[in-house]
Amino acid sequence: MKKIVPYIVLILCALLLWDLLFSFGDATFHIDGDTVDGPLGAALALLFGAGGAILGVVVAVVVGVVLAVVFAGVGVVLLAALGVAGVAVAAAIVPFMLPLLALVLVWYLVSRSRKNRVVHAQAV
Template structure:
């Protein structure tokens, strides 16, 4: 079975090579500005141009990725700054409304901190 598979694959490649050799003008051709280039040279040029197009596409994708990274980083800085500004604006807008709540909290805080302080002891003088 293994020997038959090798022979069958070899036969298929031989048929493919014969088809390429006798019918090369049909598939080895492409157009450049209306001029048809065919034959083995046409196939070679087609492969070179396709590879060049892929290289150009790769470079373009790298440049676009770098530009988008810079743009999104800049937009991110602007968004973070805008969110900080909005937080300060909201805090300033709410501060007059929180004043009735802050006055009792400040009084309680003062009383608690005053009771925690230890009384200052008078220095002891040694009798001479």
């Protein structure tokens, strides 16, 4: 199967090229009520179709860039708002936490002395 796939793709590309080069009669379009067909009509149809596709790609890229800038700005504002909210919550909690500061200090001193006793016991 893997050996036959390149040949199938090559045959399909050859058929597409044959259709593009030798069958211009089926492409028609209208400009201001006038029908344009034949080789000129096919060439103009390809030109207008490709122009529309290129214009679509350009518009999609511009919209992507604008959305990236907008969402980056929203992200910065959101991070700033979260920072301000965190500072506000910390400022609101601090007065209630002050009595616990003495307890934390005692807890640290006791754990430090306990750690020193364990180190001395292992050294002896």
